Amino acid sequence: MATTARPAPKHSPDAYGEHSGLWSWLSTVDHKRIGVLYLYTALFFFMFGGVEAIIIRAQLGAPNQHLVSAEFYNQLFTMHGTTMIFLAIMPLSAAFFNFLIPLQIGARDVAFPRLNAFSYWVYLFGGIFITIPILFAVAPNDGWFGYAPLTTRAYSPGINIDFWVIGLLILGVSSLAAAFNFLTTIINLRAPGMTLMRMPMFTWMAFIVQVLLVLAFPVVTIALVFLLFDRFFGTNFYNTVSAGADPLLWQHLFWIFGHPEVYILVLPAFGLVSEVLPTYSKKPLFGYPVMVYSGILIAVLGFGVWAHHMFAVGLGPIADTFFGLTTMLIAIPTGVKIFNWIATMAQGSIRYTTAMLFGIGLVALFTIGGISGIMHASPPADLQQTDTYFIVAHFHYVLFGGSIMGIFGGIYHYFPKITGRLMDEKLGKIHFWLTVVAMNLTFFPMHFSGMLGMPRRIYTYDAGQGWDLFNAMSTAGAMIFPIAMLVFIYNFFVSRKRGEIAGSNPWGAGTLEWTIPSPPPEYNFAKIPTVTSRYPLWEGKEVDYECARINSQEGKTSADLGIVMPYSTIKPLLVALGLVTMFCGLIFARALIGVGAALMIFSLYSWLLSPLEPEHD
């Protein structure tokens, strides 16, 4: 095995040394650099959303507090949800999609490198667009699922919801463009021999997530377009007062998107954990095909459960029964995954690295969230729990205990591949334990405050309802998160500069991305490998030695090797800028619509008519 010896790399692991400077980042089409951009941006928004959460918890720490006004509180919880879902977790997953998918399937880039850059810039501009208003206290304020008719002009006359509607439409463009790109990449750019059933589990979960994105986002796009038309052009889609519109239309359309969205948020983390656990257990993933099928089953069933978010509206016994049953059914494939992860660890020679701890953390904490989820799959139970802190506890166990734990595990696991250096393990473990304590101290008491009847989204409450202690605990827990994050950030930036040199495969992992140098050269693979197994590096006799030798060479540029790489170009950024300017025009000045459209169309044509890469024939 070429990589166990960990040869000291010959070149400096300062990422992407030859291309640096602002312009190179603005015009990059390299999936790895775009992945890094996603990572930084999403971590920033993650902390921004975290600050919002801390203000929320500070406000709720004791009864009858007035740290923030009720109105601003509404903006805080709306933006906390919106930020964490659309600007933090989804893009953190996208960071890994970008960085890992081509490396794991043995490709030199994604199928459409420029479209990939476009997705990132749309995300960045859309994120800024939707985040700026809270600095001026005019942020969206109707909750992250923006129930119409509450969000129509009649009930929300300000520009707050305009930002929300338009911001989500913009972010939808980004997600859809990225989804088509990754879907095509996984279908069509796999290296020879990389059959579907040899794909690394992260790529599999990413594949399923792209399908979910492609199917779910159009629905919310239409729901948002209706709302946009209602607010700007006076249509009647959600006009329940004078036009007889159905108040449930928005809820149905939103949740047809919203439930698959839950899996969009959590499946990438499942994928990362399915890379982490086998590596540090030194065992192949247990029940690989079952993991694949259960992922597919989760996705399929995910489209048939949306109304469980709506049991409280009284859909009638048939609908309640149907959606209650399908929801409970989803527990089966999810449970299968949990057991497979446990079986992967069973009798393995486990190394408790930070990444492994976060992986185990996911298995444990997600299970708690999953079990409380089954509780409110039952409509009668849900009627007691809906809109209480019990639900808040549930989805934070799923999204923090699931998605975020998995993503942190992924960051510690792949940091050396991204930067060429290892993160500090000691600080990492401090980060892990602080996070676990903070997470459970914050969210576990919410089960109790919820069961005692504390509703979501109230900005303060009277003493003496039995909620005081649990809220004080939650607030105390929330105050630990910033400490944990500071440790992480310090570790991240110090390790990036001064961490131990990693080498191509510091963890002794088995998949393709660990056969190439860290950080990978711009072309990833000097020679496209031929894949013969799921863990090529673990099945030594099957490794193509010649290929491994060529690919572990460092310091060669694509020009040295005669590999054709795409030109870098600013045009995707300009198209994204035009698109967002166009949308801004709806709120600020109608003239901007024309300016934005002109910029977008001009840059788009210029992009489409210019070649992707140098002629090569």
Add this chain to the structure above:
Amino acid sequence: MMDSHASMTNLPDSAEALAHAPRREEEHAHPTWSTYWKVALILSLITVGEVWAYYLPSFVGSRGFVPTLLFLSGLKFAIVVMFYMHLKYDHRIFRVLFTGPLLVAAITLIGLMFLFGHLFIKIM
């Protein structure tokens, strides 16, 4: 075409890639002019039939009207997709990429119709 500057490292690369590359879509027996106009004729005839049906009050009032029109529309849909979009002749992956989402879309539509009371299940 391989240039002279192709280096040692990517020569075997290309050879190998080719060895493993499944054959490009073969030049299928592409449908020709005669298929195309016949398809267009069938589509037009079905459309004429649909519009005609619309003007038959006795048929419009009958139970068969809606199912018949839905069937005819579905038939036209399938014909265009199969012949004009040449899904019938093309790679399997395109069929998967189209019919999968179409199925989800159709089931979602039917589900919504039930939920909003446009379709009923009769119990007993």
Add this chain to the structure above:
Amino acid sequence: MTAPATHVSAPAPHHYTTLGLDSRKVAIWAFIGSECMLFVSLISTYLIYKGRSIVGPFPHETWTDPATGHVFKPILNIPVTSASTFVLLMSSLFMVLALAAVQNKEKPKHTRGERILGSSRLWLWMTAIAGATFLGFQAFEFTSFVHEGLSIRTNLFGSSFFTLTGFHGAHVTAGVIWLVTLLAIDYRRGLGPRDSLLVDIAALYWHFVDVIWIVIFTLVYLIR
């Protein structure tokens, strides 16, 4: 080992793809799949709101305004829309002929018929013109509806009808622009078999827009 790949159909080494397909075609089909969900959301909303408007005009029924006593006739104009439907169907025929003409550009053509069938510009023009004609019909329909008292704000039917058919119209517009772009390329450097993929993906999009209209025509116009 000898250097292979001297004939056109073999993928160049840096364009190796798993399925031997061009990624753009995979992506357009994924896009079309996604569009199914987009249009189903629009169609569902139209159907959900069907028959639930409080005030007229209505698509298939006569309505008397209780305040003014004004009688509104059923607003949908089936003959006109049947004509535009036919035009759009024919545009799909022209589109497949355009694709075939591009694919067979280099085959020798002997008869007049072969030369006509082999003219990519003719068929691209015909498709674009048919698309533009369809849009003309739609513009006529929309303005006459507004004259008759149905706007996008009037009632649930107006909102859902204009949005659904408007979205479709926007797709047709994008398709016409796409076709005109292809024509510009054809005039500039001539479209040949090497470009057939460019035309193929445009054609797939175009047919899909046609297919959506087939559904809309039945669900909105014909079924009462």
